[in-house]
Amino acid sequence: MSVRSWCIPAIPGAAPPARGGLLGGAFLVARPRPGRCRATSGRHRLGGRVVARAGAAETPVAGTDEDAAAVFSQKFPLRRCHTVEGKAWVRLDAEPDGDGNCKIVVGCDVEGKWVLHWGISYDGEQGREWDQPPSEMRPSGSVPIKDYAVETPLEILPNSEGRMLYEVKIKFAKDTPIAAVNFVLKEEETGAWFQHKGRDFRIPLNGSFDGGVSSEAKHDIGIWPGNLGHVLTENEGANAQPQKNVPGDTGLGGKPISAFCEEYPIVKSEYVQNFVTVTVRKDNGTHKKLVEFDTDIPGEVIIHWGVCKDNTMTWEIPPEPHPPTTKIFRQKALQTLLQKKADGTGNSISFLLGAEYSDLFFVLKLDEYTWLRNLENGSDFYIPLTRVEQRGSTQAEAQKVDDKSSQADGLISDIRNLVVSLSTRRGQRAKNKVLQEDILQEIERLAAEAYSIFRSPTIDTVEESVYHDDPPSAKPACSGTGSGFEILCQGFNWESHKSGKWYVELGTKAMELASLGFTIIWSPPPTDSVSPEGYMPRDLYNLNSRYGTMEELKELVKIYHEAGIKVLGDAVLNHRCAQHQNSNGVWNIFGGRLNWDDRAVVADDPHFQGRGNKSSGDNFHAAPNIDHSQDFVRNDVKEWLCWMRKEVGYDGWRLDFVRGFWGGYVKDYLEASEPYFAVGEYWDSLSYTYGEMDYNQDAHRQRIVDWINATNGTAGAFDVTTKGILHAALERSEYWRLSDEKGKPPGVLGWWPSRAVTFIENHDTGSTQGHWRFPYGMELQGYAYILTHPGTPAVFYDHIFSHLQPEIAKFISIRNRQKIQCRSKIKILKAESRIYAAEIDEKLTMKLGPDHFEPSGPLNWIVAAEGQDYKIWEVSP
Amino acid sequence: METVPMMMQHAAAASVRRRQGLEYGRGANSVTFGPMRQGGSGRNLIRATGIGRFFGHGSGEHSNKNHDVDDMAPARLFVGLPIDSVTDGATVNSAAAVAAGIRAVRLLGADGVELPVFWSVVQPLSPDRFSWAGYQAVAEMVRAEGLSLRVSLRCHGSPGAGVPTIPSWVKGAGADDPDIFFTDRSGARHDCLSFAIDDLPVIHGKSPLELYEGFFRSFAAAFDDFFGSTITDVTIGLGANGVLRYPSYPPGSDGARFTGVGEFQCYDKYMLARLRHHAAESGNAMWGNSGPHDAPRYHESPDACGFFREQGGSWETPYGNFFLSWYTSHLVSHGDRVLGTASAVFRDKPVELSAKIPFMHWWHGARSRPAEAAAGFYKPNKKNGYSPVAKMFARHGCAMVVPGMDVCMNKQHHSTGSSPDKLLVQIKNACRRYCVRIAGENASLVMTHTSSFSRMRSNILTTERMRPCHFTYQRMGAEFFSPEHFPQFMEFLRSVVCGEWDEDDAAGDDEREMALSGGANDAREARTA
DSSP states (O other), X not given: OOOOSOOOOOOOOSSOSOOOTTOOGGGGOOOOOHHHXXXXXXXXXXXXXXXXXXXXXXXXXXXXXSOTTEEEEEEEEEEEEEEEEEEEEXXXXXXXXXXXXXXXXXXXXXXSOXXXXXXXXXXXXXXXXXBOOOGGGSOTTOEEEXXXXXXXXXXXXXXXXXXXXXXXXXXXETTOOOOEEEEEEEETTTTEEEOBTTBOEEEEOTTGGGSXXXXXXXXXXXXXXXXXXXXXXXXXXXXXXXXXXXXXXXXXXXXXXXXXXXXXXXXXXXXXXXXEEEXXXXXXXXXXXXXXXXXXXXSOOEEEEEEEETTOOOOBOOOSOOOXXXXXXXXXXXXXXXXXXXXXXXXXXXXXXOTTEEEEEEEEEEETTEEEOOTTTSSOEEEESOHXXXXXXXHHHHHHHHHTXXXXXXHHHHHHHHHHHHHHXXXXXXXXXXXXXXXXXXXXXXXXXXXXXXXXXXXXXXXXXXXXXXXXXGOOTTOSBTTSOOOEEEOOOTTGXXXXXXXXXXXXXXXXXXXXXXXEEEOOOOSOBSSTTSOSBOOTTXXXXXXXXXXXHHHHHHHHHHTTOEEEEEEOXXXXXXXXXXXXXXXXXXXXXSOOOGGGBOTTOTTTTOOSOOOSSOOOTTSOBBOXXXXXXXXXXXXXXXXXXXXXXXXXXXXXOXXXXXXXXHHHHHHHHOOSEEEEOOOOOOOEXXXXXXXXXXXXXXXXXXXXXXXXXXXXXEOHHHHHHHHXXXXXXXXXXXXXXXXSOSSHHHHOGXXXXXXXXXXXXXXXXXXXXXXXXXXXXXHHXXXXXXXXXXXXXXXXXXXXXXXXXXXXXXXXXTTOOTTOOEEEEEEOSSOEEEEETTTEEEEESSSOOOOOSSSOEEEEEEXXXXXXXXXXX | OTHHHHHHHHHHTHHHHHHHHHHHHHHHHHOOOOOGGGTTXXXXXXXXXXXXXXXXXXXXXXXXXXXXXXXXXXXXXXXXXXXXXXXXXXXXXXXXXXXXXXXXXXXXXXXXXXXXXXXXXXXXXXXXXXXXHHHHHHXXXXXXXXXXXXXXXXXXXXXXXXXXXXXXXXXXXXXXOGGGEEEOTTSOEEEEEOGGGTTSOOBTTBOHHHHHHHHHHHHHHHTGGGBTTTEEEEEEOOSXXXXXXXOOSOTTSOGGGOOSOOOOOOOSHHHHHHHHHHHHHTTOGGGGSSSOTXXXXXXXXXXXXXXXXXXXXXXXXXXXXXXXXXXXXXXXXXXXXXXHHHHHHSTXXXXXXXXXXXXXXXXXXXXXXXXXXXXXXXXXXXXXXXXXXXXXXXXXXXXXXXXXXXXXXXXXXXXXXXXXXXXXXXXXXXXXXXXXXXXXXXXXXXXXXXXXXXXXXXXXXXXXXXXXXXXXXXXXXXXXXXXXXXXXXXXXXXXXXXXXXXXXXXXXXXXXXXXXXXXXXXHHHHHHO
16 A cells, blocks of 8 residues: 555646646656655555544534435535726826815726825935825824824715716825825725725825926826835735735826826735535435535636545546546546535535445635635545444444553644645645746746857867858848848947937938948948937837937838848847936836836846846846836837837837846747848957967857857858957957857858858947957958958948048949958968968958968959058959 | 664663763754844844854854864865866856855854865965965855865866866976876876876976975965865865876876776876886896786776676785885875875864765776776785875875765676675774774765765764764755755755654655654744644
């Protein structure tokens, strides 16, 4: 006999049964600790059903009915949760009435004993502390609560449809010094609180009348519940306490105070008493037993049940035929749908069971989440099927216990205590279980993330994917790499915002850029920003910036589209500047259309006191870093990107500071916004030893490739590695650096050229910032390299509109003439200290460095471009 | 009645469980739905607690600093970080994945992670400079998650692991004097410094022991503020790949996968000099001319040549005894020297020292135990070859890491005479005798035979006296997180973290699940109410 340590049979998991993916269902098994194991098996050892009987002894169990054939009949009480949906509303009438008073009306249409628990605050900024309202504000019947609030019952107003309405009106003078009214709704009978997203409601009064501050006031809704939190927790028996849910979320306020009226859906739930009666009769004809279930619960009711033989407590399912509408649950139990009673008062069913079964266990299932158990002991309903045997065993066991000497009583009471503590533990465990599911999901996510990074291609496999699995023809729609023949122009520098008319100015360059051969232009970050350059975005939906208005931006995009050039928007997703301070004075409350609060801010940057999760990447310390792991953030970002695609007409993105968050989120965003081209700025430091750049920069490019991989290849990345290596190679005449150990280009472009966006300068590295300027006077060597090599080259605005333009134009025209593209094949011919030479697609040969080089072979090479330390040949047609 | 023995078994473990029961209470109470202030989101709670804490198995609470054999404390659980977490000294490879892995480990309820720290990574280019930034960054991640960290200091890596085996400047010294490396009979050399030069100033004027000490000291200084709080264990690498043994596998190969007999590694000139000296002292100068002439080659069967022959092999002769005793004493004294250095360095740090021995279960069934003898584990007269090592470990208060807790008999080829069970018993016997605690690791990622998980579980949760003081599952990487492995690993780890029901109960898992999730329904009912 194997010891069953519980006598509670199967209840199917509320846990999502098919979690799929990483976790097998079996994983969800929560294993109790050994301590409990010992306790429960002890309980069993002393007579499996001592416990059950202890409970049963207090209520009639068997043979209490008049029907002689009945082996057992009992009516079990049930407690069921019943929900009532309705709405609550908050209205503010700003128009003074005859006495010069304005009023706030709070009401709801769900039956109950409603009380408004409210207070006021004078301090519009912090608003955290409540004060009692002045007596003239208090409606009649108000009761002060300590020194910070009053409670005012809602009046009952019958309305035309016969439903009860509950309302309370608070009047206040138009020129009141009060800054805000704070409240929660409370239902006295159930003790439930109705809050706004878990916080107090706050109605700003003061200052709202001058209109300008109203959007700020709106955010004060996001204040913590102040002194109410402890009231809630004092309410014991949390499990039994119904709560109101507030589905949906409509920000309170944000509208002019004069016509203020908001509605909220609310759900009130209450417990309803029901019963289930189980009767077991002997069926004389067949020696089977007839089991009847009868309940007054309306709607669908399923009994989830199983039987035991010979008091073994071994849970099994009886052989077929099963009652109609029965399903087998995981080979462990049966689920039988009860049939509606003819009189509509509930459900019932009866069926026959073989005589060999001694016990039946069941619980009632109402829906996926609602299971009803025995209120007596919190476990399953237990039905003895055989009166005689059951009594016999009772006596035997009772005798055994008696024989055990005087300790028996003590044992029994111990067991009772055990039951009590077990059921309280169950409550805890139940809570834990709910938490566990969250944790399991989190673990699952983390494992998937780690897996995606760890399995990212090593050097060798990347090479594979570079040259084989990514043919230009089989390009997925959302690869974000454009046609493969793209040449990108960075359409601004660090000073471009100064004119205030950059969009207009840039528009005038469209034809020129098109004739130079550019296919994509990267336009500056368009949003409202704390810094004029646009990289400290604030209100993402406000596209009026120092570069021009939204209308000018749309016009710019239109001009470029007419010129056949795609336009990239510069999307700053890592961080966002807040409009408002939280109660600690930290700027982490956002405004505008995306009025996030501090849950949208990562938790691991102490400067901004975020309440989100830890950052999935590096932190940018000058502004709150957005927590992209939050669903609402991601949804909002996706919506925003799609809006920009549609509204502005952007064709793709240049993504700022993507080190700051996991590439997997970028994948989400790009799949949602489906850009034609996308490139991320993953810029970190190369490896140096004692100030000298290491030859092997695989770790550096691996990090960039890791990021691209995390995006699932939906975006390319700036090839910072190549820029860094070009610096060292040109500056120090160490051209051997331009070939890695395997004879491939040493940057990202050597591993994953179709995702490498090569560049030699941008607004950060060069321009007036000059954080990492390309070696002076060697720009043309740099461009001779990137414009002849695979990858997607990007040319910096300052270089295009300078003396370098003719040469750059020549390189671009060679590239286009020879149809060099991002996946072109490259063969490095020489990489020595004073010379680097490579042949691309067998159509073009180039060399860098002072040493002499001549292409050889059967092809007829003609010089296409030549300058200081560079030379390009192409195959003559 | 069958339940009676069960009862006794429970009674035997009662004291443990009572203790855990108390912890349970505390752990459970600490998990409440926070006040509304918390925003009602489960995520916040996830951040604060892992599953282990639900069950009172809070991380870090077990760090037991006393060095007695404490059989009652549950084994602390660690998960190994990737071997190549840091390869250039300054940056963490796949940092996001490492961070995610650490977090997942915490949420699973393990106590901490294990980080292999390589000499070759922190001192890659010269004996003057250490670069700790990469490893410090990892330690910082671990600290941020509130986990314990077990650091394995490794003076020698293994080929093919993505990490250099030894610093390049040591290799450079070897170019001048290749005899500083272990050498086999045919003259092939390992990237592993010979035990015979421990005290000789042959590398840039310093002896390997001094260099090891410098490595240990630099580590202790660089991680000073991690001790006690984050770093709870330091495992000293005593030989190739962090294991106290001769590298008896073929040079250039990864010793971890070699399951042949192996060869003696005593053919560098320093070892030979010592052998000669020892032979002269023992009055048989002829015995000191070379190593055994009749030992098998790496992959040969022990019966292929005379030395390890089951019947009448040279190993049973006085010469065999002479040679093997010398060979093994050299291993033990090397371990003694390095551990002595390490324990001096870490004496005043609140960390537990441990060191790893090999788990060479293959050929353990043969009388001569040839594989173990070639790796340096031997004791004459068929005595326990692990006793001298255990005695030496005891002297330094060092726990013995046994890296084969997952090895099941049924996975092994009988032809190799494998006997993991006997070997584990033998190691435990040696440790019990000298009051050395043992700690566990798995030999390899459990990818195919999931019975290895139950083997590990029973080895960890055993109620016998030699319960491991900690167990480390090796190790994170792509395979570890793959869908083929990770779910099973999670189940394993949770079953260990949460304690386990008796084995014969496992059949009831489904029912238990249902019973428990029924409880969850109650809660949900209340919550949605």
